[in-house]
Amino acid sequence: MDKEQLRKSAIMSLKNISHHDKKQIENKLAENLMNSTLWKQAETIGITMAQEFEWSTKPIIKEAWNNGKTICVPKCNPQNKQLTFYQLQDFNQLEIVYYNLLEPKPEETEEIVKSNIDLLVVPGIVFDKRGFRIGFGGGYYDRFLTDFSNKTVSIISTMQLRDHLPNDSFDIPVNHIITENGIVL
Ligand SMILES: Nc1nc2c(c(=O)[nH]1)N(C=O)[C@@H](CNc1ccc(C(=O)N[C@@H](CCC(=O)O)C(=O)O)cc1)CN2
Numbered sequence: 392m393d394k395e396q397l398r399k400s401a402i403m404s405l406k407n408i409s410h411h412d413k414k415q416i417e418n419k420l421a422e423n424l425m426n427s428t429l430w431k432q433a434e435t436i437g438i439t440m441a442q443e444f445e446w447s448t449k450p451i452i453k454e455a456w457n458n459g460k461t462i463c464v465p466k467c468n469p470q471n472k473q474l475t476f477y478q479l480q481d482f483n484q485l486e487i488v489y490y491n492l493l494e495p496k497p498e499e500t501e502e503i504v505k506s507n508i509d510l511l512v513v514p515g516i517v518f519d520k521r522g523f524r525i526g527f528g529g530g531y532y533d534r535f536l537t538d539f540s541n542k543t544v545s546i547i548s549t550m551q552l553r554d555h556l557p558n559d560s561f562d563i564p565v566n567h568i569i570t571e572n573g574i575v576l
């Protein structure tokens with residue numbers, strides 16, 4: 392299958408998970424992330440606001456705030472496909488501008504530069520065991536990761552994990568993968 396087919400079929404499966412199963416998996420994902428040394432060692436964490444069939448990130452963000460960590464979330468620039476991260480201190484600092492994505496309001500938040508993000512939680516639809524990923528196809532994270540030198544992790548269900556995905560020259564794998572069953576990379 393090519394990337395587009397892999398993306399489509401995985402999105403279908405994710406949309407078909409029952410509310411009950413989704414909650415259960417989300418609880419395990421958050422628990423496994425928070426028990427990891429990756430999490431414990433990170434002061435500043437970059438993470439997206441999950442939408443629809445993505446795994447909820449709100450409990451993770453709240454827990455980070457409770458632990459005194461700094462959370463920053465991305466804003467897309469559709470012209471150049473670049474991401475800029477802003478510190479989120481309250482869910483009221485979010486707005487929907489396009490793509491139906493919740494993004495930070497730049498006039499109410501401070502920019503956090505790339506080198507200050509200790510741990511970047513990278514979203515995606517399908518992954519392989521080497522950490523290669525297929526996202527929504529914007530190439531936003533592929534571009535962002537070209538000069539990102541700190542740690543990256545993706546939090547996914549085992550149903551999103553494949554042995555081997557086709558990868559392009561610009562694809563940059565994530566360093567770590569955490570599933571409901573624990574750390575697999
Ligand atoms: N929750 C969440 N936020 C995220 C991401 C994500 O995967 N999840 N991203 C991960 O990278 C970035 C946004 N990624 C995007 C990737 C592709 C398109 C895109 O191709 N949009 C179509 C229009 C889609 C539509 O309106 O239906 C387009 O531009 O033609 C949009 C956003 C940043 N924020």
Ligand SMILES: Nc1ncnc2c1ncn2[C@@H]1O[C@H](COP(=O)(O)OP(=O)(O)OP(=O)(O)O)[C@@H](O)[C@H]1O
Nearest residue numbers: 514524525526527528529530531532533534537561
């Ligand atoms: N470093 C880069 N520089 C320029 N263009 C890039 C770069 N990385 C990816 N692209 C372009 O972005 C497009 C989308 O890439 P890809 O299908 O891998 O996105 P994705 O990983 O699914 O999306 P995302 O990173 O937004 O989650 C590709 O057509 C590719 O040409």
